Amino acid sequence: xxxxxxxPRHLVMGMTNKKSLKxxxxxxxxxxxxxxxxxxxxxxxxxxxxxxxxxxxxxxxxRFSPECPNSSHLFLxxxxxxxxxSALYLCASSHAGVGYTFGSGTRLTVV
Amino acid sequence: xxxxxxxxPTLSVQEGxxxxxxxxxxxxxxxxxxxxxxxxxxxxxxxxxxxxxxxxRQGQRVTVLLNKTVKHLSLQIAATQPGDSAVYFCAxxxxxxxxxxxxxxxxxxxxxx
Numbered sequence: 001x002x003x004x005x006x007x008p009r010h011l012v013m014g015m016t017n018k019k020s021l022k023x024x025x026x027x028x029x030x031x032x033x034x035x036x037x038x039x040x041x042x043x044x045x046x047x048x049x050x051x052x053x054x055x056x057x058x059x060x061x062x063r064f065s066p067e068c069p070n071s072s073h074l075f076l077x078x079x080x081x082x083x084x085x086s087a088l089y090l091c092a093s094s095h096a097g098v099g100y101t102f103g104s105g106t107r108l109t110v111v
Numbered sequence: 112x113x114x115x116x117x118x119x120p121t122l123s124v125q126e127g128x129x130x131x132x133x134x135x136x137x138x139x140x141x142x143x144x145x146x147x148x149x150x151x152x153x154x155x156x157x158x159x160x161x162x163x164x165x166x167x168r169q170g171q172r173v174t175v176l177l178n179k180t181v182k183h184l185s186l187q188i189a190a191t192q193p194g195d196s197a198v199y200f201c202a203x204x205x206x207x208x209x210x211x212x213x214x215x216x217x218x219x220x221x222x223x224x
Contacts, residue, residue: 002154033211043155043200043214056211090154092212097204100145100212102154 003027006091006103014111015081021106023074023091030095032074034066037088037105049074050096081110119218126224130191134184134201134215141203145212146175146186149198158186158199188220196222 004025013019025032034046048056049068063085065077074091088105124130136144142163147155161168161175161184168175174187184201198219202212 002156004154006154035214042216045211045213048211092154097143097210100202100204101157102147104152104154 002101002103004091004093004101004103006089006106008106009104010107010109012109012111013078013081015083017081018077018079020078021076021089021091021108023076023093023103025072025074025091025093025101027093027099027101028095029093029099029101030071031093031097032068032071033092033094034074034076035090035092037090039087043090047076078108081108083110086110120216121219121221123221123223124191126191126193126222128191130186130188130195130220130222132186132188132199132201132218132220134186136182136184136201136203136215138203138205138213139182140205143204144175144177144184145202145204146173146184147200147202147214148195149200149217151197155200191220191222193222193224196220 007022031050035043037043045058046060047066052068063080067075086109090105091103094100145160146158148158149155159170159173159175161177166177172189176185198217200214200217202214204212
């Protein structure tokens with residue numbers, strides 16, 4: 001257990017479904033991140049929240065919608081996804097860019 | 112775009128050998144670097160970090176070397192064990208609030224006994 005917990009661990013969803021990924025950190029960090037990891041590709045940064053404000057959105061399609069209600073929780077809302085969105089979605093947290101810690105990820109399969 | 116990369120996608124070593132995994136970065140403003148290990152089915156795990164005001168940092172069986180002149184980072188693992196088999200990523204960051212780590216492609220280390 002790293003202190004960053006992601007649920008669910010696995011998710012299979014149809015292209016017309018709406019689902020949400022959840023991330024929770026108990027490290028007292030003030031920044032949280034979503035990354036996408038596809039097979040044989042580097043981790044791709046999707047969203048950055050610092051002090052609960054979204055700082056960066058790396059041109060991610062609008063079918064991915066993040067939400068950060070407080071410094072300990074981060075969500076990724078998914079709707080009308082495509083099969084190419086199947087990947088491992090990783091959440092991380094840090095304290096002002098230091099002490100980066102990752103969760104175990106949600107393995108998403110879009111059918 | 113990607114600003115951090117690793118020289119070799121795979122590295123195979125014998126148990127007990129020393130391993131060296133290399134990484135090149137391109138952002139001169141980066142001042143904080145981290146090595147991560149990722150085992151199958153898990154998220155990346157922190158191994159060791161180094162700031163740009165240092166050129167070497169040692170941990171337990173691991174050493175990170177930073178050469179800012181040529182923008183090169185390496186991870187040395189002493190007495191490599193089968194449990195070290197994983198994918199290793201280097202990552203860089205400009206150490207400011209609101210920025211994020213940028214990762215390279217990763218090197219798969221295979222250790223045979």
